[in-house]
Amino acid sequence: MSDRPSEAPATERPQLGPPCRFLRNKGMYVYTDDSSSDHASDYDNTIFWCQKTLKDLGPDDGFVGREDCREVGRPCYESE
Amino acid sequence: MATWPETTRLIGARIPRLDGMAKASGRAKYPSDIRPEGMLFGVMLTSPHANAVLKAVDVEAAKKMPGVKAVLVVATPGEAKILYQGQEIAAVAAETEEKARDAVKAIKVEYEVLPHVVTERQAMAADAPKAFPRGNTQAGRAQSRGKPDEAMQKAEVTIEGTYALPVITHVCLEPHGLTAEWKGTDSIVAYASTQSVSGVANDLVQNLGVEASKVTVLTEVMGGGFGSKFGADIWGVSAAKLAKEAGKPVRMFLDRAQEHLLGGNRPSATAHVKLGATKDGKLVALAAETHGTGGRGGSNFPLPYVYRVENSTRSHTEVFVNCGGARAMRAPGHPQGCAIMESAMDDLAARLEINPLELRLKNLAENDMVAGGINRSDIYRDEVARGAELIGWDRWKPRGRNGAGPVKRGLGMALHQWGGGGAQDKQVSCIISPDGSVELRSATQDIGTGARTILAIIAAEVFGLEVGQIRSNIGNSTFPPGQSSGGSTTTPSMAPPCLDAAVKARDELFKKIAPGLDAAPEDLSLKEGKVLVKGEEKLTWAQACRKLGMMPISVTGVFAQGLSSTGVGGCQFAEVTVDVETGVVRLKKIVAVQDTGLILDMLTWRSQVYGGVIGGLNYAMFEERVMDEQTGVMLNPDMELYKLAGATDIPEIIVEAYDTPEMRSRGVIGVGEPPTISTAAAIGNAVANAIGVRVPQWPMSPINVLNALAKEGKA
Numbered sequence: 132m133s134d135r136p137s138e139a140p141a142t143e144r145p146q147l148g149p150p151c152r153f154l155r156n157k158g159m160y161v162y163t164d165d166s167s168s169d170h171a172s173d174y175d176n177t178i179f180w181c182q183k184t185l186k187d188l189g190p191d192d193g194f195v196g197r198e199d200c201r202e203v204g205r206p207c208y209e210s211e
Numbered sequence: 212m213a214t215w216p217e218t219t220r221l222i223g224a225r226i227p228r229l230d231g232m233a234k235a236s237g238r239a240k241y242p243s244d245i246r247p248e249g250m251l252f253g254v255m256l257t258s259p260h261a262n263a264v265l266k267a268v269d270v271e272a273a274k275k276m277p278g279v280k281a282v283l284v285v286a287t288p289g290e291a292k293i294l295y296q297g298q299e300i301a302a303v304a305a306e307t308e309e310k311a312r313d314a315v316k317a318i319k320v321e322y323e324v325l326p327h328v329v330t331e332r333q334a335m336a337a338d339a340p341k342a343f344p345r346g347n348t349q350a351g352r353a354q355s356r357g358k359p360d361e362a363m364q365k366a367e368v369t370i371e372g373t374y375a376l377p378v379i380t381h382v383c384l385e386p387h388g389l390t391a392e393w394k395g396t397d398s399i400v401a402y403a404s405t406q407s408v409s410g411v412a413n414d415l416v417q418n419l420g421v422e423a424s425k426v427t428v429l430t431e432v433m434g435g436g437f438g439s440k441f442g443a444d445i446w447g448v449s450a451a452k453l454a455k456e457a458g459k460p461v462r463m464f465l466d467r468a469q470e471h472l473l474g475g476n477r478p479s480a481t482a483h484v485k486l487g488a489t490k491d492g493k494l495v496a497l498a499a500e501t502h503g504t505g506g507r508g509g510s511n512f513p514l515p516y517v518y519r520v521e522n523s524t525r526s527h528t529e530v531f532v533n534c535g536g537a538r539a540m541r542a543p544g545h546p547q548g549c550a551i552m553e554s555a556m557d558d559l560a561a562r563l564e565i566n567p568l569e570l571r572l573k574n575l576a577e578n579d580m581v582a583g584g585i586n587r588s589d590i591y592r593d594e595v596a597r598g599a600e601l602i603g604w605d606r607w608k609p610r611g612r613n614g615a616g617p618v619k620r621g622l623g624m625a626l627h628q629w630g631g632g633g634a635q636d637k638q639v640s641c642i643i644s645p646d647g648s649v650e651l652r653s654a655t656q657d658i659g660t661g662a663r664t665i666l667a668i669i670a671a672e673v674f675g676l677e678v679g680q681i682r683s684n685i686g687n688s689t690f691p692p693g694q695s696s697g698g699s700t701t702t703p704s705m706a707p708p709c710l711d712a713a714v715k716a717r718d719e720l721f722k723k724i725a726p727g728l729d730a731a732p733e734d735l736s737l738k739e740g741k742v743l744v745k746g747e748e749k750l751t752w753a754q755a756c757r758k759l760g761m762m763p764i765s766v767t768g769v770f771a772q773g774l775s776s777t778g779v780g781g782c783q784f785a786e787v788t789v790d791v792e793t794g795v796v797r798l799k800k801i802v803a804v805q806d807t808g809l810i811l812d813m814l815t816w817r818s819q820v821y822g823g824v825i826g827g828l829n830y831a832m833f834e835e836r837v838m839d840e841q842t843g844v845m846l847n848p849d850m851e852l853y854k855l856a857g858a859t860d861i862p863e864i865i866v867e868a869y870d871t872p873e874m875r876s877r878g879v880i881g882v883g884e885p886p887t888i889s890t891a892a893a894i895g896n897a898v899a900n901a902i903g904v905r906v907p908q909w910p911m912s913p914i915n916v917l918n919a920l921a922k923e924g925k926a
Binding site: 175176 | 345414438457548
């Protein structure tokens with residue numbers, strides 16, 4: 132197990148709100164009657180994108196993800 | 212609880228696709244075939260750099276090019292960061308594709324090129340440039356169960372191995388894209404190659420500021436999605452904006468290189484796995500450190516997989532690279548998790564000198580309960596027995612005992628599982644017209660699985676008609692809400708409301724015509740195109756419908772419990788030959804045994820399993836995105852160097868449906884994804900069985916086989 136990558140340094144946790152309303156993942160299209168897709172499984176392999184940019188980078192060029200798009204301090208974050 | 216008919220005439224039979232001849236003959240018009248009057252051709256300008264700052268974009272020269280009707284800058288100069296080759300910069304619409312491409316070349320772009328990381332090795336290197344503000348890696352959530360350290364120490368036998376699967380791309384035969392046509396100033400029709408007409412419509416509403424009621428997305432047929440075509444994408448919205456500016460429809464489909472670069476990919480997976488077991492092959496512990504890249508996130512996968520491990524520990528690291536982003540791809544995460552777990556299981560069996568089939572059966576959970584009170588372990592045992600019989604597992608020999616010559620023969624196997632349940636909020640409308648025609652409508656689409664045919668079969672069963680008499684009208688976002696084609700959920704989501712709609716429409720018909728027949732509605736039935744009263748033929752279907760006068764019957768069906776379920780399993784076996792002098796692997800035979808509840812159309816069901824296996828064998832044998840660490844570009848963004856199986860690479864494939872009364876009673880479960888999961892794992896194990904050496908790196912290409920042999924001193 133020698134090639135384990137170095138981990139990013141821990142940073143202060145930003146304030147989190149509900150998911151940004153532009154956050155998208157496949158589960159939202161498929162399990163439209165089920166909110167369970169909002170939660171991470173043990174192995175979270177959900178692939179997210181932003182409905183504003185239509186790619187995996189937000190309008191602020193930051194990452195799009197389950198936690199990333201709950202950061203209320205992001206300039207592109209919109210809860211409602 | 213609703214139930215499917217006990218005796219069926221059509222359901223479960225082998226029914227050809229309604230659109231099969233149209234597709235085979237070329238009559239079917241795919242979205243990329245649509246040519247509205249006056250249509251312009253759109254082309255995207257994308258970044259040649261993997262990491263850069265966009266300094267300036269000058270489109271003035273392009274605008275003046277002959278035939279150019281509209282130019283759009285997509286990325287904002289001075290602000291936009293370019294994070295992968297292929298990232299969208301600008302778009303052009305012109306009278307011909309050639310003129311559009313010339314205009315794209317005339318756009319002047321100034322970049323500040325930055326150091327990139329395009330492979331996991333490059334991103335994880337100690338001296339790697341920090342390509343992303345948060346760093347090139349990020350630890351995922353740790354998983355732990357039981358007491359893995361203690362259990363591993365007590366294990367009587369342990370094995371360790373590192374297994375790796377590359378990034379692969381979706382390679383949809385029809386590229387991503389749409390043709391946008393404005394109807395007036397505020398209504399738009401998009402002919403989209405999508406697995407979600409509603410998803411594309413939603414994106415157009417959001418990004419164009421158009422009312423939802425004025426957006427129509429049409430997908431009559433489409434040429435593959437595999438999880439990568441849920442939205443309008445930047446190019447689709449660009450087409451709509453260009454069309455508005457030009458006042459003409461604009462067709463915007465990615466070219467093949469762009470398809471590889473930005474149309475989506477399946478994340479890579481690398482795992483260092485340690486298994487601990489008792490001498491008789493009972494797993495006691497698993498420890499794994501894994502990583503993968505999906506571009507900028509989402510590369511995790513299930514591990515442990517299928518087998519019961521009481522004590523396990525797992526850490527996963529996301530690796531970020533300057534490459535196109537991952538998208539969901541047929542059974543997200545499962546092919547990777549399956550290949551890694553099943554390789555380790557096979558290596559453990561070899562160490563223990565136990566038949567790998569027996570090792571697998573020994574390590575199934577006692578109770579692996581899925582919906583409907585089904586113990587999946589019981590199903591697995593039956594499926595493995597059937598698969599072993601079909602592949603001829605009695606010919607299996609331990610590793611390294613498969614012939615004295617250079618060509619070795621080997622057998623391998625693997626198990627997989629999937630959900631495949633349905634959403635409960637979708638609708639199907641059914642219209643019976645006075646002329647006797649029957650139309651079904653829903654805003655779902657056929658990604659290629661046979662959705663159109665499945666719905667028609669259900670209605671024809673209820674109405675006593677032939678399948679071809681039903682018009683299954685799907686692929687239109689303005690119809691009642693339908694299922695997006697993903698997660699193997701389309702059929703289990705759409706079949707229940709379809710049955711409900713057909714039954715409601717039939718009952719409504721009976722209510723209307725019964726008085727004229729001096730009968731009660733409950734005395735009526737339908738059979739072979741006839742209306743029967745207490746079992747006696749009274750009218751033809753056409754005569755009955757004429758009695759509706761001027762008013763058609765129009766009803767909407769909704770979901771009902773009891774008609775669909777979730778939780779399936781299956782196993783696959785592979786037989787290969789490997790030339791240890793050249794490293795060439797040839798597939799000889801693959802057996803796929805699969806359960807999926809009630810099978811509505813045995814022909815399209817089998818077709819899905821064949822397709823899944825072929826997708827899986829491509830993953831096993833050929834596919835690999837190759838990135839150049841020096842330049843940051845993809846070296847094989849085409850269909851020549853990005854390898855896929857040709858006809859002669861496809862072996863005999865035996866598809867076996869685990870189709871029993873117990874399975875049928877479960878209702879409908881999707882089968883799109885499960886049969887693609889374990890193919891690569893079974894082939895990898897067959898190769899190891901043949902040559903006596905684990906090839907730890909997929910695909911099973913000559914170079915990877917020879918490298919593995921060389922490492923063991925056998926090349």
